[in-house]
Amino acid sequence: MGRTTETNPISTPTKINSIGLLWWCVLAGILFLLLGPIFSRSDPLLGIVLTEAVAIFAPALFFRRNFPSKTNKGMGLGEAALLTVAVFPIILVINGIFLDALSRIILLENQNLDLLRGDVGLFKQILTMALAPAIMEEFFFRGVLCERFSRRSPRGAVVLSAALFALFHFEAQNSLAPFLFGLVLGYIYLYGGLKACIFSHFLYNFSSILFIHFF
Numbered sequence: 001m002g003r004t005t006e007t008n009p010i011s012t013p014t015k016i017n018s019i020g021l022l023w024w025c026v027l028a029g030i031l032f033l034l035l036g037p038i039f040s041r042s043d044p045l046l047g048i049v050l051t052e053a054v055a056i057f058a059p060a061l062f063f064r065r066n067f068p069s070k071t072n073k074g075m076g077l078g079e080a081a082l083l084t085v086a087v088f089p090i091i092l093v094i095n096g097i098f099l100d101a102l103s104r105i106i107l108l109e110n111q112n113l114d115l116l117r118g119d120v121g122l123f124k125q126i127l128t129m130a131l132a133p134a135i136m137e138e139f140f141f142r143g144v145l146c147e148r149f150s151r152r153s154p155r156g157a158v159v160l161s162a163a164l165f166a167l168f169h170f171e172a173q174n175s176l177a178p179f180l181f182g183l184v185l186g187y188i189y190l191y192g193g194l195k196a197c198i199f200s201h202f203l204y205n206f207s208s209i210l211f212i213h214f215f
Helices: 018-039 044-064 077-103 111-116 122-150 154-167 176-214
Strands: none
Touching: 018 044, 018 122, 044 122, 077 176, 122 154, 122 176, 154 176
16 A cells, blocks of 8 residues: 555545535534534633634544645645735635625624624734634644545535535625635645645634724
8 A cells, every 4th residue: 555645645545434524514513503602602702712622623633533644745835825815805805796795685794803893902813713713624624624525526625625614604794705715725735735724724814804903
C-alpha cells in the first residue's frame, strides 16, 4: 500500500461512513439550535464559541483521528492570503446585491452584525468571531466533510462542504457569502491543506470585522 499523500488521498481507507457524517450534520444542526440560546444567555459571543465547540469541533477532532496525515500540495499561507484578499471585495459586492434584493422581500435581521456593532471590545470580537470559528469550522467543514467526500469527487466535496457551511449560519441573509467563501476554502483545502484554510478563514473574518467597524 502506497504512502499517503495529497496526491494519493485514498491509499489508506477511512472507517468514517459518508452517510453517517451527513446524519451527524443533521444532529449538529439540532444541537446548534438547542444549545445556542442556552449558552448565549449571559454572553452571546462566548455562547457562539461554546456551541460550535460542542456541535462541530469536538466531533471533528474525533473524526479526524481516522484520517491519515497528509503533505501539503503546494499552496502556502502567502498564496492563501492573497487569494482571500482578492475574493473578499468580490464576495462583498455580490453579497451586497443579494441583500439588497432580499430586503425587498423579507425583513432582514442579522444577529452577528448586531453583535459586531455592540459595545463588545474589538479584541474579544476577533477572538470569538474570527479566530475561534476559523479553527473549529475548518476542522469540521473542510478537515472532515471536504476531506471525506473528496475521496469520491473533489469538486463535489467542495460544493457540498460549502453548502453545509452556509446552512450552518441559519439565516437566509447570511447564507450567500459563506457559500461563496466556502467554495474558495474548499479549493484552498484541496491544494493547501487545513492550516491554509484556517489562516484564510481567520483573515476573511478579521477583514469583515474591521470593515464593519470602520466602514
